[in-house]
Amino acid sequence: MAKGSLVARRIDIYDNVKxxxxxxxxxxxxPSSKAVSFYCPNCGVFLIWRxxxxxxxxxxxxxxxxxxxxx
Amino acid sequence: xxxxxxxxxxxxMGVIVGTQICTKYMKRFxxxxxxxxxxxxxxxxxxxxxxxAGKFLSTFEPEKIAxxxxxxxxxxxxxxxxxxxxxxxILGRVIPGTFTNPRLEYYLEPDVVLVTDxxxxxxxxxxxxxxxxxxxxxxxxDNKVELIDLVIPANNRGRKSLALLYWILTREILRxxxxxxxxxxxxxxxxxxxxxKTVESES
Ligand SMILES: [Zn+2]
Ligand SMILES: [Zn+2]
Numbered sequence: 001m002a003k004g005s006l007v008a009r010r011i012d013i014y015d016n017v018k019x020x021x022x023x024x025x026x027x028x029x030x031p032s033s034k035a036v037s038f039y040c041p042n043c044g045v046f047l048i049w050r051x052x053x054x055x056x057x058x059x060x061x062x063x064x065x066x067x068x069x070x071x
Numbered sequence: 072x073x074x075x076x077x078x079x080x081x082x083x084m085g086v087i088v089g090t091q092i093c094t095k096y097m098k099r100f101x102x103x104x105x106x107x108x109x110x111x112x113x114x115x116x117x118x119x120x121x122x123x124a125g126k127f128l129s130t131f132e133p134e135k136i137a138x139x140x141x142x143x144x145x146x147x148x149x150x151x152x153x154x155x156x157x158x159x160x161i162l163g164r165v166i167p168g169t170f171t172n173p174r175l176e177y178y179l180e181p182d183v184v185l186v187t188d189x190x191x192x193x194x195x196x197x198x199x200x201x202x203x204x205x206x207x208x209x210x211x212x213d214n215k216v217e218l219i220d221l222v223i224p225a226n227n228r229g230r231k232s233l234a235l236l237y238w239i240l241t242r243e244i245l246r247x248x249x250x251x252x253x254x255x256x257x258x259x260x261x262x263x264x265x266x267x268k269t270v271e272s273e274s
Binding site: 037039057 | 221
């Protein structure tokens with residue numbers, strides 16, 4: 001097994017707390033915003049996130065797993 | 072694929088009849104416009120969305136589903152659905168804080184909310200949004216889909232239409248939960264979900 005870099009990268013706190021991305025607009029979700037999440041109504045596999053703005057505008061979302069388009 | 076109920080029944084109960092207005096988003100569910108300017112919904116799309124919504128709602132704990140109807144014609148259907156499924160009915164006016172203020176007597180903490188009409192049930196939709204709860208809605212051609220996460224296109228005004236819609240959805244949820252067998256019916260028909268006609272009300 002090859003030896004890793006001598007300067008091991010330390011686990012950054014941000015590696016663990018990456019905010020989820022809005023499935024519609026792709027932007028990271030602000031933890032204080034009124035976003036919702038739910039499993040895709042069609043395949044039930046992918047967790048869909050919708051930011052407050054996309055929900056308010058009635059923007060569509062598309063499941064990357066099955067292609068279902070909502071709302 | 073076979074529809075959940077015969078196409079003729081969807082027609083007879085007025086489920087496919089839209090309004091004379093169609094919002095941008097709802098256009099995708101329209102089949103045609105008839106002479107008087109009424110939009111007619113695509114029965115295959117109504118059926119498909121009822122199937123989807125049934126599957127989706129069945130993934131939640133029954134007591135974590137709130138079903139809302141300010142509209143009178145939706146109240147008995149919503150009540151009956153809750154009776155069969157075990158969900159929570161909110162009939163009539165929705166008090167601000169219903170999903171956000173634990174000190175309220177009628178405080179509920181649902182994981183999903185089903186509304187009869189995004190406009191008349193607007194308060195419930197706003198409350199759900201504040202609490203970060205996904206919303207499923209019956210939506211007619213004139214409805215906007217803001218703050219709605221899953222649309223079931225349908226006539227959400229008619230007495231008969233709402234009875235049939237809630238009846239089908241109830242059956243779908245119970246079938247998906249294996250409480251009913253795949254082809255099994257409820258022990259009552261859609262009439263049992265219908266508000267009785269009074270002298271002054273029209274169908
Ligand atoms: Zn977004
Ligand atoms: Zn999917």
